[in-house]
Amino acid sequence: xxxLFRWLFRITVALVVLGVAGLSLIWWFASRSLxxxxxxxxxxxxxxxxxxxxxxxxxxxIFGATDRDVFFALGYAHAQDRLWQMTxxxxxxxxxxxxxxxxxxxxxxxxxxxxxxxxxARESVDAQDQSTRDALDAYSAGVNxxxxxxxxxxxxxxxxxxWLFPQAxxxxxxxxxxxxxxxxxxxxNPQLDAEVLRARVSLLLESERVADVLPEMPGQGVAAxxxxxxxxxxxxxxxxxxxxxxxxxxxxxLPFAGASNAWAAGIARSTAGSTLxxxxxxxPLSAPSAFYLARLELEDGGVIGATIPGLPMIxxxxxxxxxxxxxxxxxxxxxxxxxxxxxxNVGEYRTPDGWxxxxxxxxxxEVKGAASVTLKLQWTDNGPVLAPEDFGLGLVQPSGHVMxxxxxxxxxxxxxxxxxxxxxxxxxxxxxxxxxxxxMAPSQNLVLADRSxxxxxxxxxxxxxxxxxxxxxxxxxxxxxPENRWRGVKAPSANxxxxxxxxxxxxxxxxxxxxxxxxxxxxxxxxxxxxVQRWQFLMQSREIHTRDSFIETQLDTVSQAxxxxxxxxxxxxxFTADAAPTGTPDxxxxxxxELLAEWNGQMNExxxxxxxxxxxxxxxxxxxxxxxxxxxxxxxxxxxxxxIERVFKxxxxxxxxxxxxxxxxxxxxxxxxxEALDDxxxxxGERYGTALESLRWGDAHEAVHEHPxxxxxxFLSWFVNxxxxxxxxxxxxxxxxxxxxxxxxxxxxxxxxxxxxxDFADPDSSVFIISTGQSGHPLSHHYDDLGELWRRGEYVPxxxxxxxxxxxxxxxxxLVPEQPAGR
Numbered sequence: 001x002x003x004l005f006r007w008l009f010r011i012t013v014a015l016v017v018l019g020v021a022g023l024s025l026i027w028w029f030a031s032r033s034l035x036x037x038x039x040x041x042x043x044x045x046x047x048x049x050x051x052x053x054x055x056x057x058x059x060x061x062i063f064g065a066t067d068r069d070v071f072f073a074l075g076y077a078h079a080q081d082r083l084w085q086m087t088x089x090x091x092x093x094x095x096x097x098x099x100x101x102x103x104x105x106x107x108x109x110x111x112x113x114x115x116x117x118x119x120x121a122r123e124s125v126d127a128q129d130q131s132t133r134d135a136l137d138a139y140s141a142g143v144n145x146x147x148x149x150x151x152x153x154x155x156x157x158x159x160x161x162x163w164l165f166p167q168a169x170x171x172x173x174x175x176x177x178x179x180x181x182x183x184x185x186x187x188x189n190p191q192l193d194a195e196v197l198r199a200r201v202s203l204l205l206e207s208e209r210v211a212d213v214l215p216e217m218p219g220q221g222v223a224a225x226x227x228x229x230x231x232x233x234x235x236x237x238x239x240x241x242x243x244x245x246x247x248x249x250x251x252x253x254l255p256f257a258g259a260s261n262a263w264a265a266g267i268a269r270s271t272a273g274s275t276l277x278x279x280x281x282x283x284p285l286s287a288p289s290a291f292y293l294a295r296l297e298l299e300d301g302g303v304i305g306a307t308i309p310g311l312p313m314i315x316x317x318x319x320x321x322x323x324x325x326x327x328x329x330x331x332x333x334x335x336x337x338x339x340x341x342x343x344x345n346v347g348e349y350r351t352p353d354g355w356x357x358x359x360x361x362x363x364x365x366e367v368k369g370a371a372s373v374t375l376k377l378q379w380t381d382n383g384p385v386l387a388p389e390d391f392g393l394g395l396v397q398p399s400g401h402v403m404x405x406x407x408x409x410x411x412x413x414x415x416x417x418x419x420x421x422x423x424x425x426x427x428x429x430x431x432x433x434x435x436x437x438x439x440m441a442p443s444q445n446l447v448l449a450d451r452s453x454x455x456x457x458x459x460x461x462x463x464x465x466x467x468x469x470x471x472x473x474x475x476x477x478x479x480x481x482p483e484n485r486w487r488g489v490k491a492p493s494a495n496x497x498x499x500x501x502x503x504x505x506x507x508x509x510x511x512x513x514x515x516x517x518x519x520x521x522x523x524x525x526x527x528x529x530x531x532v533q534r535w536q537f538l539m540q541s542r543e544i545h546t547r548d549s550f551i552e553t554q555l556d557t558v559s560q561a562x563x564x565x566x567x568x569x570x571x572x573x574x575f576t577a578d579a580a581p582t583g584t585p586d587x588x589x590x591x592x593x594e595l596l597a598e599w600n601g602q603m604n605e606x607x608x609x610x611x612x613x614x615x616x617x618x619x620x621x622x623x624x625x626x627x628x629x630x631x632x633x634x635x636x637x638x639x640x641x642x643x644i645e646r647v648f649k650x651x652x653x654x655x656x657x658x659x660x661x662x663x664x665x666x667x668x669x670x671x672x673x674x675e676a677l678d679d680x681x682x683x684x685g686e687r688y689g690t691a692l693e694s695l696r697w698g699d700a701h702e703a704v705h706e707h708p709x710x711x712x713x714x715f716l717s718w719f720v721n722x723x724x725x726x727x728x729x730x731x732x733x734x735x736x737x738x739x740x741x742x743x744x745x746x747x748x749x750x751x752x753x754x755x756x757x758x759d760f761a762d763p764d765s766s767v768f769i770i771s772t773g774q775s776g777h778p779l780s781h782h783y784d785d786l787g788e789l790w791r792r793g794e795y796v797p798x799x800x801x802x803x804x805x806x807x808x809x810x811x812x813x814x815l816v817p818e819q820p821a822g823r
Contacts, residue, residue, distance in 0.1 A: 018665055021758070025128060034780060035080040035081070037052075040814040040816065041814070041815055042816055042817070042819065043817070044817075045072055045138070045141035045142070045145060046064070046072050046816075048064070048069065048817065049064075049814065049815065049817075050063065050065075050072070050073045050814075050815040051064075051812055051815075052073050053075070053806055055804075055810075056809075057786060058775060059783075060295065062294065062295065067131070068137075070298055071138040072815075075143040075146075077813075078309045079142070079143045079147065081292065081775045082309035082775075083150075083158040084158075085776050086309045088708065089180050089183065090172075090176050090179070092108065092112065093118055093180060094179070095363075096109065096366075097109055098366065098367045099368055100366040101368065101709075102128055104367065107389065109365050110652055111390050113363045114375070114377055114385065114387065115384055115410065116377065116410075117186070118175065120177075120410060121175045121181075121414075123413070124175075124178050124413060124414040124417075125174050125175050127412070127415050128417060128418045132417055132645065135312050136178075139172075140172040140177075143172035145308060147169060155246075159776065160778065161710065164574055177311050178414065178417055180308065182821050186409070188218065189409075190749060194474075195334075195474060195475050196476070198474055198475050199235075199396040199476055201213060201214060201629065203396075204628075208652055209628070209657075215643055218326050229802075234399060235398050236789070246516040247412075258327060260282050260328055260508075260509075261280050261282075261327060261554065261752075262279040262280075262445065263506065263507025263539070264278075264449040264506060265539075266500075266504040267505060268504040269503075269505050269543075269545055270544060270545055271544045271545065271761075272546070272762065273761055274760040275450065275451060275452065276449065276546075276760070277448075277757070278314050278325070278550040278554050278756070279755075279756050279757075280754060281315075281325075282735055282737070282750060282751055282752050283750070283753040284750050285703055285705045285706075285751055286708060286772075287705040287707045287720060288774075289308065289753050289773075290753050291306040291770045292307050292309050292552075292770070293307070294304070294307045295805070297802070298424070301320055301321070302319060303318070304319075305723055305756060305768065305798075306754040306756070310814050313417065313421055315420070316761070317756065318758045318798075319426075319427070319800075322426050322427060322428060322448065322449070323450075324446060325446075325447045325756070325760040326445065327509070328444060328510055329508075329522070330510060330523045330527050331460050331462065331524040331595055332521075333404070333441065334460065335382075335406045335477070335484075336393070336404075336477075337476060338396075338402075338477070338479060339380050339401055339404050339479040340400060340480060341401060341402060346384060347360070349402070349480075350480040351380075351479075352485075356381070358378040358379065360376060360377040362375065362377070366642075379404075382406045382479050384405060384410065385404045386405060388403070396570035409442070411461075414440050414441070416438070416440045419435045419437075423446075429449070429454065429499075431447045432448045433448070436497075439460055440461045444459045445458055445508045447506070449758070454505075455498060456506050456508065457495060458513075460495075462490040462522070463489055464486060464487040465487070465519040467518065469484055470483065474524050496514050499515075503540075507539075508529045508531045509733070510517070529760055530560045530564075531560070531733050533560045534556060534732070538556060538733075542769055547759040547766075547767075551757050551795070554733065554752075554755060554757065556734060557603045558601050558602055559610075559613075559731050559732050560601070561639075562610075562613050566601075568649065569617075570597075573593055573670065573677070588692070595609050595692060596609055599613075602725050603697060604697065605727040606697070607696075608637065608695035611684060612680065614738070614746055615680035615683055615684050616677050620676035623675065623679070627661055637745075638730060638738065641731065658672045688700065700746040701726055701736060702724060702725055703748055703771075704722075705724075705771060705772055724791040726748050726751070726791060728748070736738050737750035751771065753771045754769070754771070766797070766799075767797055768798045769789055769790045769795045769796060772787045773787060
């Protein structure tokens with residue numbers, strides 16, 4: 001027995017030692033790719049010494065003799081901290097993910113190849129002005145210099161993920177950066193999803209009911225559209241879920257299309273006698289964040305703010321003289337077409353002038369662990385042909401047709417990057433507006449502030465549509481009909497510009513900014529109808545504003561939707577019944593109503609009322625629409641406040657949604673509200689408990705920053721994913737868009753990935769934050785250090801003063817020109 005015990009003890013000790021040794025070895029290999037921020041490196045491609053001073057937040061402040069040297073160092077810094085992220089973005093836009101991940105990403109690669117974004121990016125390199133081409137060349141050289149440093153120093157392949165997915169890294173090219181900008185345009189565009197969804201709904205419902213469930217934004221009404229079946233005959237209604245590519249780096253789809261807030265106050269509305277600007281672009285949360293903070297000391301002066309790894313520009317930020325913020329404009333810059341195929345020759349499609357051949361090209365996708373796939377790419381005069389599984393197009397595709405898209409981003413002469421580079425060098429609002437016409441896609445609202453004035457304009461090319469367009473761009477149409485085809489794009493003068501606002505303040509929360517009849521409109525689809533109401537109230541509640549009042553507004557978590565809907569939905573439920581016995585469903589309902597009656601609509605993470613409200617409205621919308629449209633209700637995963645408001649105000653007969661068609665009884669909206677609240681409380685009780693006062697919205701509304709690849713791998717997910725209790729919801733200014741599906745529908749998955757507030761009375765008091773940390777390396781202290789500040793609504797200073805950067809530096813990287821051999 002003693003001998004047995006000794007052997008068991010020895011085996012246990014050996015296993016522990018082996019386990020510790022194995023983990024130590026893994027840690028050693030992974031830690032090899034942590035960059036040394038105090039290193040000195042000889043590199044080819046710079047004209048003189050360059051310093052990368054990283055402050056206590058790991059923000060690189062880059063100082064060099066020339067702009068080329070500064071952009072070189074930005075590429076170097078991006079690659080040091082976000083190499084894996086950059087290479088995956090490049091693989092995504094090249095349609096080459098399947099080489100690494102196998103068949104699960106084949107759908108993504110197929111879609112990207114059909115759009116041919118990378119070819120268009122290569123063509124667009126020559127469309128940039130000389131200074132932008134120089135910046136692209138220098139940035140690429142900087143990325144490649146870090147790759148050489150990694151190879152020469154055996155620095156863990158540059159990122160820990162490379163040990164799990166060992167693939168050769170090709171040198172960075174200028175086209176790679178332009179291609180990533182086009183990928184961003186794809187991820188921010190909601191129009192294709194919206195066209196398919198509207199077509200599917202119109203096949204099931206009459207036009208009045210389509211207007212209920214897909215409501216127009218408040219403002220002047222528009223004429224009712226014809227049904228999709230009358231535009232494109234032969235398409236049968238379907239309740240099937242829309243299939244889509246298995247995105248590794250997802251196109252968020254309609255519920256998660258780009259969103260943001262940006263506003264500015266002129267001198268008359270600012271305490272300190274200069275202007276203020278606030279901006280928080282909203283993107284899918286990820287680890288690391290989509291954004292990376294940087295300061296560039298250019299020959300024309302310093303600029304600081306948010307970059308995207310892979311792009312040599314400050315996307316949102318400020319210089320000493322000018323600040324700029326962006327929001328998704330929701331410009332309708334995309335149309336879907338059903339292209340009739342010649343039944344006698346499938347290589348031809350119908351045009352206004354008869355049958356014409358498709359332009360075609362084969363494209364081979366290499367698939368890890370499987371046979372390669374050859375795609376036959378096709379283009380029409382309108383644009384590229386997509387597959388039926390892309391965006392659910394097959395559900396609205398008539399027999400004998402293929403589906404194509406026209407989109408302003410599908411240009412080989414895209415000057416958007418040149419415009420962005422010009423914006424960084426602008427010294428005034430006037431100069432910022434002067435470069436706006438060069439922006440093509442993604443379309444954004446640009447808010448500008450210099451020391452004395454503010455302005456806003458819509459960036460991006462606007463399609464020139466015929467007034468006779470059958471669907472006004474809101475549903476797919478027949479591609480051969482001349483009235484449906486674009487006549488080109490409008491002149492830049494068609495893009496709205498707002499200057500010298502009468503009230504001294506302007507801004508955008510993705511709300512409708514312009515009411516104009518088709519075809520002079522911007523869009524029928526807008527990203528917000530609720531946040532803007534709260535923003536208007538907060539802006540007008542003060543005569544003058546400060547940096548702190550702008551921060552307070554940016555972090556506001558009051559839901560205007562809750563304040564509007566609860567009195568409507570619960571008006572006949574509050575205090576209308578005798579006290580129910582404790583522990584019964586009736587008593588639980590009464591207690592929930594008592595809590596909501598005393599609530600002010602604050603979506604605070606520590607309160608129970610936000611969870612009760614969110615679950616109630618979710619259950620109510622489900623009850624209202626599931627009866628009418630069946631499984632297609634799955635596409636409506638987020639509560640639409642305008643729909644519920646229409647139903648409970650009975651606008652245009654919308655209260656008919658409250659009656660269940662399958663039952664003989666005629667249900668009222670009060671019946672639906674009561675039953676939906678019971679549904680909500682049952683769901684809450686099963687997952688979060690029945691003690692309503694003890695509920696916390698933040699337990700359900702956790703911000704989920706997941707690593708796009710490692711985040712789904714057991715054990716590793718504990719190290720690479722970040723979860724945080726958060727306030728806000730879909731309709732608050734501090735937006736925290738919920739997931740909407742699955743067992744955890746209230747997870748916060750889409751929020752402000754960057755926040756910045758700039759005070760031009762004291763520019764160095766400006767502040768910023770991103771949603772995780774600067775580093776993409778899970779073993780780095782800077783992987784998530786800014787994320788906790790972000791969660792608490794805190795910021796770090798944003799200064800262009802080099803002495804402040806040097807005074808609290810965590811490291812200074814020195815780049816020196818490579819010496820010729822033999823010296």
